[in-house]
Amino acid sequence: MEYYKDNQIPDQNGRYGDYGGQFVPETLMAALSELTQAFEAIVNDRNFSEQLNSLLKDYVGRPSPMYYARNLSQALGGEIYIKREDLNHTGAHKINNAVGQVLLAKKLGKNRIIAETGAGQHGVATATVCAQMGLECVVYMGEEDIKRQAPNVYRMRELGTKIVSVTSGTRTLKDAINEAIRDWVTNVQNTHYLIGSAVGPHPYPKIVREFQAVIGKESREQILEKLGKLPDYVVACVGGGSNAIGIFSGFLSDLTVQLIGVEAAGEGLNQKHAATMARGKPGVLHGSMSYLLQDEFGQVLEAHSISAGLDYPGVGPEHSYLKDTERAKYVSATDEEALSGFKLLSKLEGIIPALEPAHAIGYMQSWVRKLPKNSVIILLLSGRGDKDLETVSNILNEKI
Amino acid sequence: MRNFLLYHNNIAKSIHNSNKKGRTALIPFITIGFPTIDSTVPIVKKLEENGADVIELGIPFSDPLAEGLTIQRSSQIALENGVNLNKCLEIVKKIRSEGVKTPLVCMGYYNPILAKGINKFCEEAADAGIDGLIVADLPSSEAKLLVTATKKHEISLIPLLALTSNEDSIKLACKFASGFVYCISVLGVTGARKKVNSKVKELVKKVKVYTDIPVAIGFGISKKEHIIEIGKYADAAVFGAALIEFILSNKKNLPEKNAEIFIRNLSKKNDQIGKNYENSWR
Numbered sequence: 280m281e282y283y284k285d286n287q288i289p290d291q292n293g294r295y296g297d298y299g300g301q302f303v304p305e306t307l308m309a310a311l312s313e314l315t316q317a318f319e320a321i322v323n324d325r326n327f328s329e330q331l332n333s334l335l336k337d338y339v340g341r342p343s344p345m346y347y348a349r350n351l352s353q354a355l356g357g358e359i360y361i362k363r364e365d366l367n368h369t370g371a372h373k374i375n376n377a378v379g380q381v382l383l384a385k386k387l388g389k390n391r392i393i394a395e396t397g398a399g400q401h402g403v404a405t406a407t408v409c410a411q412m413g414l415e416c417v418v419y420m421g422e423e424d425i426k427r428q429a430p431n432v433y434r435m436r437e438l439g440t441k442i443v444s445v446t447s448g449t450r451t452l453k454d455a456i457n458e459a460i461r462d463w464v465t466n467v468q469n470t471h472y473l474i475g476s477a478v479g480p481h482p483y484p485k486i487v488r489e490f491q492a493v494i495g496k497e498s499r500e501q502i503l504e505k506l507g508k509l510p511d512y513v514v515a516c517v518g519g520g521s522n523a524i525g526i527f528s529g530f531l532s533d534l535t536v537q538l539i540g541v542e543a544a545g546e547g548l549n550q551k552h553a554a555t556m557a558r559g560k561p562g563v564l565h566g567s568m569s570y571l572l573q574d575e576f577g578q579v580l581e582a583h584s585i586s587a588g589l590d591y592p593g594v595g596p597e598h599s600y601l602k603d604t605e606r607a608k609y610v611s612a613t614d615e616e617a618l619s620g621f622k623l624l625s626k627l628e629g630i631i632p633a634l635e636p637a638h639a640i641g642y643m644q645s646w647v648r649k650l651p652k653n654s655v656i657i658l659l660l661s662g663r664g665d666k667d668l669e670t671v672s673n674i675l676n677e678k679i
Numbered sequence: 680m681r682n683f684l685l686y687h688n689n690i691a692k693s694i695h696n697s698n699k700k701g702r703t704a705l706i707p708f709i710t711i712g713f714p715t716i717d718s719t720v721p722i723v724k725k726l727e728e729n730g731a732d733v734i735e736l737g738i739p740f741s742d743p744l745a746e747g748l749t750i751q752r753s754s755q756i757a758l759e760n761g762v763n764l765n766k767c768l769e770i771v772k773k774i775r776s777e778g779v780k781t782p783l784v785c786m787g788y789y790n791p792i793l794a795k796g797i798n799k800f801c802e803e804a805a806d807a808g809i810d811g812l813i814v815a816d817l818p819s820s821e822a823k824l825l826v827t828a829t830k831k832h833e834i835s836l837i838p839l840l841a842l843t844s845n846e847d848s849i850k851l852a853c854k855f856a857s858g859f860v861y862c863i864s865v866l867g868v869t870g871a872r873k874k875v876n877s878k879v880k881e882l883v884k885k886v887k888v889y890t891d892i893p894v895a896i897g898f899g900i901s902k903k904e905h906i907i908e909i910g911k912y913a914d915a916a917v918f919g920a921a922l923i924e925f926i927l928s929n930k931k932n933l934p935e936k937n938a939e940i941f942i943r944n945l946s947k948k949n950d951q952i953g954k955n956y957e958n959s960w961r
Contacts, residue, residue, distance in 0.1 A: 308818050465866055
């Protein structure tokens with residue numbers, strides 16, 4: 280694991296071992312190399328980090344708290360700390376990356392921003408930052424997701440963003456990304472594609488990790504300050520994997536800290552699911568090589584999850600690498616377990632989680648019991664659950 | 680054994696022969712298994728009989744991110760018809776067994792090829808009678824493994840170059856290119872356009888600095904006027920979406936009849952510009 284300390288991952292070709300790379304139409308290659316150069320330049324630019332940090336502090340509301348969940352700890356066992364990304368402006372971790380990339384786009388002189396969104400959290404974050412900075416914003420969203428995440432659609436519209444309903448393929452996140460890439464190929468000269476997850480061609484997985492790394496950096500400092508020691512476990516949900524890679528990145532070199540990513544097992548791993556790393560095989564989708572849900576002929580399979588944000592047949596390339604090198608462990612939780620986690624955190628701690636991190640809570644319900652008594656666990660609560668109330672109440676047949 | 684020297688490459692030779700007659704070589708594209716599994720063989724035969732110099736066969740993929748609506752739709756229909764990579768190769772074999780001699784080039788996406796195994800795919804494709812390969816989401820910088828495998832199995836790997844391609848990409852692509860170099864005439868996805876973007880002329884000029892193999896122009900090509908325009912500076916024209924739209928919109932004709940009408944129309948008067956092949960074939 281010396282690799283991480285040297286910051287050699289990804290390499291200059293955007294490779295995480297065999298994963299990553301740049302598998303996109305040739306038209307985009309120049310834009311990717313322009314983006315890589317601009318990104319490498321701002322990473323060490325003091326002006327840029329001052330601007331970014333000031334927005335993160337005063338606009339996003341960082342640092343987000345690290346909360347000791349006493350009731351949850353008593354119920355499940357262990358010492359559970361919750362990293363509260365749900366308290367950020369717009370209600371999820373997605374805004375960390377949106378702020379960073381919009382600033383980057385401004386450096387590139389691009390005045391039009393496009394984004395894809397699944398649960399709508401990334402779309403809302405992007406729409407929000409574009410409103411604040413006065414940039415044109417277009418968000419691609421699957422028709423299916425528009426239905427199940429209606430509150431976020433209203434929010435984006437209020438923020439002045441144009442929403443394009445994607446009706447091709449499975450009408451979810453995967454197809455929204457296809458459509459956004461098609462837009463980018465067409466408008467590459469004035470448009471920045473603001474990818475919201477740690478997926479896509481190099482340098483996107485690296486950019487998204489860098490802008491989400493603030494979660495891991497803060498978490499490490501906060502837990503050391505509270506306990507004077509590192510946690511035993513860090514747990515986060517994984518769809519594309521941006522929140523997970525953000526918090527993992529703070530602990531990669533701390534080999535005593537076990538990193539656990541929770542994928543969506545949907546109706547079960549032998550039914551419809553979105554557990555890419557549990558059930559997929561390496562392949563190429565959306566510009567990078569990574570684990571992928573696909574049939575024997577290499578056609579991409581439809582993913583299924585109760586949560587729109589995890590409903591994706593791919594995963595960020597760095598997660599594939601962390602899985603193969605066994606630096607992180609990937610498990611899964613079903614729709615049912617996620618619903619149970621959703622209810623548990625709401626009742627015990629007065630925090631309504633988004634359905635995405637509810638998968639992590641669902642997994643913890645059975646898992647934490649098996650751990651030594653005073654194990655310290657950081658649970659990353661990537662977003663709040665207001666957007667999911669309708670979905671949850673429909674399923675549980677409780678009319679609002 | 681096919682020889683890979685320039686003048687012995689089937690694809691390049693076919694384009695060259697067309698140019699010698701003062702014509703712009705025609706490269707129609709059709710998705711395999713569209714509109715039905717049984718349509719492909721008769722469509723290809725009609726295209727051959729009516730002026731196609733090379734035929735591009737689309738391997739359908741679930742996520743064709745370089746395609747506009749028309750080819751997305753044809754891929755979707757083909758997938759619903761049960762087409763997969765093995766089926767595609769079977770259909771290619773059938774095309775050859777029915778006597779089609781025109782060079783065949785497959786165009787597809789990387790993942791189905793990876794799923795089969797790069798080497799295995801190239802071996803089976805060569806065996807089925809495929810002459811060339813285009814991979815829409817594999818830029819030259821990622822093509823190393825496929826370059827090796829296609830060389831080994833004597834398939835031409837045809838690179839795509841774009842209006843945004845820089846000098847380094849052009850150089851790299853021309854280094855391994857075989858058959859022809861495919862220049863994308865638009866910023867955007869496939870699909871018929873009203874006019875040919877004049878900027879592509881500059882791209883062709885740059886490409887011709889680095890290679891002597893033919894240069895084709897594609898994306899957006901839909902009319903006879905486009906073919907004539909392209910013939911002034913390039914060697915071949917690729918057209919797909921317009922052909923597929925024509926097949927979709929004239930349902931009272933058999934698909935192969937539509938293919939025939941469409942390519943005949945493009946082929947007519949194609950030699951009027953009196954193409955000077957020496958100029959494009961140094």
